[in-house]
Amino acid sequence: MAHLEREPVFNHRSSRLFHLLPMIFVESRTGSRFAARFTMNTLPAIKQVSGRAVPVPGDDVDTDRIIPARFMKCVTFDGLGEFAFYDVRFDGDGNKKKHPLNEARFDGASIMLVGSNFGCGSSREHAPQSLHKFGVRALIGLSYAEIFFGNSTTLGIPCVSVDEKTLHTLVEIVESHPETELKIDLETKKITAAGNEFPLTIAESAREGLLSAEWDALALLMKDPADIETVAERLHYV
Amino acid sequence: MLLNLTIMGKTLFHKVWEDHAVRKLPNGQTQLFIGTHLIHEVTSPQAFGMLGDLGLSVKYPQRTFATVDHIVPTNETLEPYSDPLAQAMIEELRKNCADNDITFFDTNTGMQGVVHIVGPEQGITQPGTTIACGDSHTATHGAFGAIAFGIGTSQVRDVLATQSLALSELKVRRINVSGKLGPGVYAKDVILHIIRVLGVNGGLGYAYEYGGEVFDRFTMEERMTVCNMSIEGGARCGYVNPDQTTFDYLKGRPYSPKGAEWDTAVERWASFASDADAQYDDVYNIDAADIKPTVTWGINPAQAIFIDEKMPLLDELDSHDRATAQEAYEYMSLTEGAPIRGQKIDVAFIGSCTNGRLSDLEEVAQYVKGKKVSAHVKAIVVPGSQVVAKIAIEKGLDKIFSEAGFEWRAAGCSMCLAMNPDKLIGNQLCASSSNRNFKGRQGSPTGRTLLMSPVMVAAAAITGEVTDARELFNQTATIAAV
Numbered sequence: 268m269a270h271l272e273r274e275p276v277f278n279h280r281s282s283r284l285f286h287l288l289p290m291i292f293v294e295s296r297t298g299s300r301f302a303a304r305f306t307m308n309t310l311p312a313i314k315q316v317s318g319r320a321v322p323v324p325g326d327d328v329d330t331d332r333i334i335p336a337r338f339m340k341c342v343t344f345d346g347l348g349e350f351a352f353y354d355v356r357f358d359g360d361g362n363k364k365k366h367p368l369n370e371a372r373f374d375g376a377s378i379m380l381v382g383s384n385f386g387c388g389s390s391r392e393h394a395p396q397s398l399h400k401f402g403v404r405a406l407i408g409l410s411y412a413e414i415f416f417g418n419s420t421t422l423g424i425p426c427v428s429v430d431e432k433t434l435h436t437l438v439e440i441v442e443s444h445p446e447t448e449l450k451i452d453l454e455t456k457k458i459t460a461a462g463n464e465f466p467l468t469i470a471e472s473a474r475e476g477l478l479s480a481e482w483d484a485l486a487l488l489m490k491d492p493a494d495i496e497t498v499a500e501r502l503h504y505v
Numbered sequence: 506m507l508l509n510l511t512i513m514g515k516t517l518f519h520k521v522w523e524d525h526a527v528r529k530l531p532n533g534q535t536q537l538f539i540g541t542h543l544i545h546e547v548t549s550p551q552a553f554g555m556l557g558d559l560g561l562s563v564k565y566p567q568r569t570f571a572t573v574d575h576i577v578p579t580n581e582t583l584e585p586y587s588d589p590l591a592q593a594m595i596e597e598l599r600k601n602c603a604d605n606d607i608t609f610f611d612t613n614t615g616m617q618g619v620v621h622i623v624g625p626e627q628g629i630t631q632p633g634t635t636i637a638c639g640d641s642h643t644a645t646h647g648a649f650g651a652i653a654f655g656i657g658t659s660q661v662r663d664v665l666a667t668q669s670l671a672l673s674e675l676k677v678r679r680i681n682v683s684g685k686l687g688p689g690v691y692a693k694d695v696i697l698h699i700i701r702v703l704g705v706n707g708g709l710g711y712a713y714e715y716g717g718e719v720f721d722r723f724t725m726e727e728r729m730t731v732c733n734m735s736i737e738g739g740a741r742c743g744y745v746n747p748d749q750t751t752f753d754y755l756k757g758r759p760y761s762p763k764g765a766e767w768d769t770a771v772e773r774w775a776s777f778a779s780d781a782d783a784q785y786d787d788v789y790n791i792d793a794a795d796i797k798p799t800v801t802w803g804i805n806p807a808q809a810i811f812i813d814e815k816m817p818l819l820d821e822l823d824s825h826d827r828a829t830a831q832e833a834y835e836y837m838s839l840t841e842g843a844p845i846r847g848q849k850i851d852v853a854f855i856g857s858c859t860n861g862r863l864s865d866l867e868e869v870a871q872y873v874k875g876k877k878v879s880a881h882v883k884a885i886v887v888p889g890s891q892v893v894a895k896i897a898i899e900k901g902l903d904k905i906f907s908e909a910g911f912e913w914r915a916a917g918c919s920m921c922l923a924m925n926p927d928k929l930i931g932n933q934l935c936a937s938s939s940n941r942n943f944k945g946r947q948g949s950p951t952g953r954t955l956l957m958s959p960v961m962v963a964a965a966a967i968t969g970e971v972t973d974a975r976e977l978f979n980q981t982a983t984i985a986a987v
Contacts, residue, residue, distance in 0.1 A: 327706075331943040336923060339924065343551055354950040383706065387705060387706065413710070414741065417657065418660075421659045472673055487530055495667060499538065
């Protein structure tokens with residue numbers, strides 16, 4: 268087997284990928300080049316997320332609302348942050364609408380409090396990408412659409428669920444004391460806010476991935492290429 | 506008493522899953538081999554960028570197929586396009602495909618179109634396969650008995666680099682539609698009705714298996730319309746078991762197996778169909794006779810009523826539905842308790858991966874022939890692919906539409922999500938054969954969308970208001986005469 272060393276090229280397009288480097292490449296049986304082993308995997312474990320929170324009211328908030336399609340005319344995710352929830356925040360003339368996301372008291376919030384079926388609609392990763400670039404590091408809500416949940420987890424944004432009563436209480440706390448620091452603890456599955464503790468739920472596979480620093484699946488998927496090739500050879504198509 | 510040790514039958518979903526499973530991952534998910542990967546210009550460039558940053562290459566270039574659909578203008582064909590951002594996106598895809606030896610159904614091939622229309626018509630979409638695409642309407646391909654997932658861009662990267670995805674296994678809900686659909690009731694009405702009764706998040710954690718007499722009789726194109734909108738019901742994928750209709754559709758397509766391989770393939774494909782004694786996690790039964798032409802009135806696809814119903818009163822709804830309905834009435838400028846029928850429209854759009862296929866255009870053309878689009882309505886017909894457009898033109902459908910006052914356009918996603926120049930203006934109300942009625946979906950932040958079948962869109966275009974197509978086109982009589 269020929270061993271190839273490659274110099275990682277840093278590109279601002281996907282800085283989180285830098286964590287996956289450096290790696291060693293080998294020639295696999297079929298001749299395709301494949302990273303067989305990561306000598307260093309420094310994706311950080313995500314055990315806790317702390318920060319101030321902003322409520323984003325409403326159920327079934329869809330991905331077109333999170334990032335309108337007209338802002339997806341781009342070949343990188345770079346500039347998406349400023350367009351997160353654009354039509355929710357601004358009217359047709361670019362004037363700010365009345366919405367918590369426009370209130371100075373919530374400036375710098377890194378946790379969003381959301382309703383049920385958040386992120387429904389399109390599979391566009393532009394949605395969680397824009398939220399991340401907008402400064403969002405975690406979501407607390409009633410429930411999430413499946414693709415959005417997976418896309419967010421892959422970016423290291425935990426989407427945790429609480430019951431309606433808890434959400435209501437958290438919104439009340441944040442509305443009356445926006446300076447309150449919320450702490451999401453994935454190890455203990457608890458949210459702490461203003462001295463109170465609330466239970467949270469999150470799909471175990473996502474929790475496991477975040478805690479074990481394997482929330483970006485690529486490293487895992489590349490671990491044993493021979494197994495992939497076995498399946499490829501077994502299949503009767505393409 | 507004898508112990509019942511019989512092994513229960515399997516669903517297609519589980520058979521395909523097992524066939525493609527690479528291994529169980531530490532977090533409990535499965536590494537699933539993705540046999541066929543489809544890409545387009547919006548969600549793939551960043552994935553190629555990530556690959557480049559990591560110094561990785563495309564592992565199986567022959568398993569990825571590309572086309573350009575979201576941003577292509579439908580009223581100009583010459584490049585450079587007037588929108589430089591659209592031009593940059595098509596060039597990026599062209600370059601990525603050339604650099605990585607990926608087959609690209611470019612605009613000059615005669616095969617370009619909406620990715621979910623191109624895959625099936627080229628015979629790339631086949632039963633018993635796994636398909637992924639950075640697009641939530643990938644469920645369309647489930648019509649062939651494939652397990653087809655919409656994925657995010659990091660997952661596009663994963664498929665390019667490893668031809669696999671980390672996925673959690675889904676539960677399977679069987680949805681039976683028994684009996685016979687009435688005249689003027691279409692596949693689109695069936696899926697809008699399913700979403701209405703099961704909800705926009707009713708499918709969370711499920712794959713939907715559609716079956717029953719209605720699906721047995723459906724053409725492939727009708728099955729695609731239903732599977733297409735599975736995601737609108739919250740289901741990650743939806744499928745129909747492969748049968749003779751599936752095999753007849755695939756026979757002779759460019760990428761379909763040929764010669765002796767064909768018979769082997771059919772035998773193999775048939776074996777993926779769910780066993781008669783398959784175990785489902787849930788079963789839901791619908792009587793086809795209960796479904797009527799359906800129109801959405803709100804801002805999500807479950808906010809729908811039959812054409813002869815009135816929009817719900819807020820007091821009739823539970824607290825969750827009431828809040829969303831209130832938001833919808835405000836946005837849509839519609840009134841609770843009022844009929845949707847008679848609502849004046851501004852724009853009519855026929856097209857999209859839901860309803861932009863040849864059979865959709867043929868069905869509509871027979872009714873609009875000799876009629877005229879209302880003077881105040883802008884009506885456009887956007888064929889789903891260049892192949893659809895070519896055959897439609899050969900059949901003279903373009904002329905029928907043009908003479909009736911519809912604009913005949915080139916292939917693309919167009920006004921379904923308005924990433925090209927086809928957009929609503931201000932708060933225009935659009936009768937649309939597409940799949941989403943989200944706020945701002947059709948390009949104007951205040952634009953409004955009513956989802957319905959293509960024939961209902963045509964009826965609205967002609968009268969200028971939401972209309973019961975069955976009456977306008979005398980469909981009951983037409984069908985009785987056949």
